[in-house]
Each structure stands twice: as C-alpha cells, then as structure tokens.
Amino acid sequence: MTVVESLTPRHGLRVLITAGANGIGLAIAKAFQEAGARVHVCDIDTQALASLPEGISHTVADVSKEEDVDRLFQDVVSLGGLDVVVNNAGIAGPTAGIDEIDNDAWTRTIDINLNGQYRVAHRATPLLKESQGLLINLASVAGRLGFAYRTPYAASKWAVVGLTKSLAIELGPEGVRVNAILPGIVRGPRIEKVIEDRAVKRGLSYAEMEQENLSKISMRRMVEPSDIASMALFLSAPGGSNVSGQALSVCANVESL
Template sequence: MTDLGGRTAVITGGGSGLGAAIATALHEAGAEVVVVGRDPSKLDAIVDRLGTKARRVVCDVADPSSVDRLRDALADTEISILVNNAGIAGPVAALTDISVEQWDEVFDINVRGTFLMCRAFLPAMTARGSGDVINIASVSGKRPLAHRTPYTASKMAVLGLTSTLAFEVGPAGVSVNTLSPGPVAGPRMERNFRLEAERSGSTVDDAEAAFVSRAALGRMVTEEEVGGAVVAMLGMSGMCGADIDLSAGMVA
C-alpha cells in the first residue's frame, strides 16, 4: 500500500460521502488530513472518527474570500496533496426546464470551486517543486447522460481544466490528474434514481437497473473503492495529466 506518511492532504467536500471515504483512505495510508466543507457538524464527525492527524476547516469553495481564509489558516502547514472533491449533482430535468440559478450553482461548486482551490494552493507546491492535485470528475463528463446537462458539462470542464493545468505546473514538479468515478452507491445516486423515476414514471428499481446495466460489471462502484483509487494514484510516480476511469466499466 502507498505510504503517505509525512504528507498532508486537503480534501474538499470532506464531511460525507466520497470526501469522507477519500479522507479515510488517505488517513489510513499515513497522511495527515484536513477535511474541508460547509457543514461543521459533518466535518466534526469525520475528524472525531479519524482521531489523530485529522482536522477540519469550514470553507465554501465557491467563495473566493472563504478559500483565501482557508489558505491563510493552513499557511504554516505544507500541503502536498489537494483533492478537489466538492461537488453537487444538480437538477434531473430537461435542459429547457433548468433555471439559470440551478445551472450556476452546479458550475460555482463543481468548476469554480476547483479553480479557486487550485489557485490558492498551487503556488506553494510549485515553489517547493512537488505536490499532487487530484480533481474528482465523473464518467458523466465523457458520455451522454440525459437530463443532467449542468452536471455533465461541469465535469467535462473539470477534465479540461485538469489536462491543461498539468502542462502549466508539471514542469515545476507538480502532478495534476483526474479520477472519474462512475455511479457510486450511496445517498446521491439514490436521490438521482428517485428523481429519474418521478420524471419518467418508472419505478426507482427500474431507474437504477437501467443505469447500472451500462456498466461492464453490472454494478456501481463503492465509496471505499474511490478512496482506494485516490491512494493508488498518489503512488503512481510519473503520472500527470491523466484521467483514471473507475466506473465498473461504464465508459466501455
């Protein structure tokens, strides 16, 4: 297993779901973790569970001043791993039924938040000549997903941001990569299946079955598998500008 002892990681959206699973995997690999999010009670719960070498900072990644305060609060800590996981699923609806406010909310968190976090923490990494940034995208940024245009467009934007940024900071010794999970079993997908069932007049079970049938393994991936993939990526020296698919074969 990759040994991350002596390294400190910042994980956005770290209070629950994928963020908590990624924080847990990094912590188990030896890293000190800083979980970041908007809900202090959720952040407290994950820090209490992890115990030593774990702390939390409340931050809204879509707010430049909030991200600046986060950077300043960690100024005395060498952040060598940044995982941009914060994101929202957005509406499940036809594009013509989506409001400007709904569209902007998805892009503010999923894309603007990734930009602001990279802008805040990359200067120190490039000055040191080392560091890793992993942006969590989605297979939905690489294949059609009807009635999810804000989400899929935002994840495609994250893929483009990652590949270009890798060429900006790679020469300084900083690796920037993307992990693209497929549907991850948990509350978010349960919500999506419920909304799709309501929209289409089908059952929740039918909506789920139709979705996972697109995966070669015929199932969703787990939060623990995503956390393990992040740790594995950090052990792959020489990888930069890559997009790693973790979808149980959905892209295939």
C-alpha cells in the same frame, strides 16, 4: 524499493480534501489518515465535520465563496505546506430538460463544480510547486459521456477534465502532477437521490431506474467510495509518480448514461 513499497504513499504527506466530511471525500480522508498522512478537510456540513475521526483537522468552507476559500488556506498553513490536494467538492445539480433549468440552478452547479475547483487550484498551486506535489480533481464518468437531463452537471465535469489536462501540461515542468478521477455510480445517499429524481422524470419506479443504470455498466455493479480512495492513494504513492494528465475512470466500465 519493492513493487509493494511503491504502492504505499510516503508517511507524513500533507493532504487537503474539499468536501471531506461525507461520502467519497470522507472515504479519501480516512484512507490517507490510515496511510499516515496529516489530513485537513473542508465542508459545509458542520454536523459531519464534528463527527470526523480524531486527528483530521477541518474548516467550515463553501468552495463557491472566495472568502471561505481564503479562510480555508489560512487554516491549511498549520500543515506547513501541501503535498496532495483533492478537489472533491461538487453537487449533483438539477435533473430537468434544458428548457426547464433556471439560470440560478445552472449557475450554482458550474460555480461549485468548476469554479470551486479553480479557486482551490489557484490557491494551492504555489504550495504544490514547493513540494512538487499532486492535484487530484474529482470529475465523473459524466465527464466523458453525455448525460440527458443532467446537462449542467455533465458540462461541469467535462470542463474539469479539460482543466485537469491543461494544468498537467502547465505545471508538469515544475514537478506538479495533475490527474482527474472519474467515479461511476458510487453507492450511497447521493446516487440514491439522483436515481429517484431521474425515475420521476422518466416515469419509472426507483427499482426500474436503478436496474436500467446497472444494465449500462459492463460489470453490472456500483462502485464503493473506498474504490475512489484507493485510486487517490495509488496516485499519491511512488508507483504513481509518472501518472499525470490522466482522466482515470473508476466505474466498473460505465458504457452510457
């Protein structure tokens, strides 16, 4: 196998991506499909699911609901197994001081960002053991840096990194690899809302808040959803076969938040 061939995922991989109808999840789904994978996604956005590229199957599912995850894995049976699972579902959570965040907002952020990843990993692990496959958990640079006014989000993402490293040790002897991808500031509607909310909290204009964010990135630029998809493909290719237990930042080097 040449080095170039080692960077190409095997044709016909069976791939599940949560929250795969928009943003980073959609970019990952399209990338795997283009690489010849059979792709199934779940999402709560029915309109986006209806607009998925032909050939990507889907389930309407909220990972914070046990019954939805059960239904998702009933549908995944049609793939005949799983080689790659991308735990992508997550929410931004509230932007507020810790004394202002109510219990429901905190609990919902943790339930989707962390407990949702548990629910999917819990159901996917037997299938990944069969295929000696790969679990990719989406965390964030907020999983390695402090993030004022975004404590539930940061706490959940630090926990995802811990979940990833623990599962890599647990499942490695059975041939299953587990890694986390830590996106930085990813261009798109979601980060625009985060910047807007933080600007209001800080009493800054949107442009000032955006510039402050970029000034904390050594390359002074946002990353694209396709950058995250490229990392997922690499981890799924033969060249990534000895990468496990890693928290891989794709962020243009975010130095602080």
